[in-house]
Amino acid sequence: MGEKMEIKNFSYSIGKQLLFDDISLDIKPAMMNIIVGRNGIGKTVLLDLISNLDNNRPIEFIGFPTNKEIIYQTQGVPFMSDATIQDMVRMVYDIAGIECVENLTLPAEIKQNWNKRFGDLSGGERRLVTIWISSIVPRDMYIFDEPLANLDPNMANKVMNIMYGLTKSGKTVILATHQYDDIQINDTHMVYLKDRHVVYDGLVSAYLNEVGGETLQELFKKGL
Numbered sequence: 001m002g003e004k005m006e007i008k009n010f011s012y013s014i015g016k017q018l019l020f021d022d023i024s025l026d027i028k029p030a031m032m033n034i035i036v037g038r039n040g041i042g043k044t045v046l047l048d049l050i051s052n053l054d055n056n057r058p059i060e061f062i063g064f065p066t067n068k069e070i071i072y073q074t075q076g077v078p079f080m081s082d083a084t085i086q087d088m089v090r091m092v093y094d095i096a097g098i099e100c101v102e103n104l105t106l107p108a109e110i111k112q113n114w115n116k117r118f119g120d121l122s123g124g125e126r127r128l129v130t131i132w133i134s135s136i137v138p139r140d141m142y143i144f145d146e147p148l149a150n151l152d153p154n155m156a157n158k159v160m161n162i163m164y165g166l167t168k169s170g171k172t173v174i175l176a177t178h179q180y181d182d183i184q185i186n187d188t189h190m191v192y193l194k195d196r197h198v199v200y201d202g203l204v205s206a207y208l209n210e211v212g213g214e215t216l217q218e219l220f221k222k223g224l
């Protein structure tokens with residue numbers, strides 16, 4: 001489903017720091033794509049460029065959707081803290097042209113905070129709300145930068161379920177993450193960045209087979 005998306009022979013520096021040295025990689029449509037690599041390797045820079053945030057997507061990025069077809073959830077929080085969750089959901093539905101809020105099945109975590117102010121929620125609750133709200137806006141591609149940071153394991157699992165749910169309805173999801181607990185290894189494409197290069201670009205399960213590991217968390221604990 002969807003067209004092929006790829007980055008081909010791309011090099012990039014910020015100031016004197018060479019971040020990417022002639023990298024090539026695929027992003028698989030209608031699938032979960034995770035970008036992994038140690039802190040500071042360039043995951044956020046890559047997501048910024050894919051999302052075309054500053055209208056500066058390089059020509060080496062081929063087949064990606066236009067800005068209008070992308071939701072990019074950065075690490076910041078985009079909503080006014082005085083609005084209630086209900087206000088926010090209604091506003092987003094309005095923008096997305098979706099009617100009948102009441103007819104939609106709301107997750108329990110959203111329902112229970114329906115009349116609370118966004119600013120009064122805990123950090124993890126806020127993250128779940130922003131991610132869930134992002135997921136109801138119909139787009140082709142959803143990009144999330146470390147969406148699992150500060151989430152308890154149960155909340156992280158819920159967020160990952162929302163994201164895998166998107167891929168099942170044909171959407172492409174790209175995630176920069178350091179948490180691998182809820183990765184579905186047979187349904188997840190991994191781009192592994194190391195030393196300015198892409199050292200792996202393929203299914204997580206195939207990677208685990210290749211290196212003889214059980215899980216990513218166990219492997220990466222030894223070093224990324």
Ligand SMILES: Nc1ncnc2c1ncn2[C@@H]1O[C@H](COP(=O)(O)OP(=O)(O)OP(=O)(O)O)[C@@H](O)[C@H]1O
Nearest residue numbers: 014015019037038039040041042043044045046176
């Ligand atoms: N605007 C900027 N000016 C200078 N350096 C920058 C700028 N943006 C990013 N960098 C540098 O580029 C490198 C990659 O940063 P980036 O945020 O993409 O890393 P990351 O892989 O997302 O890391 P983390 O896992 O810690 O979130 C870092 O060394 C960072 O200091």
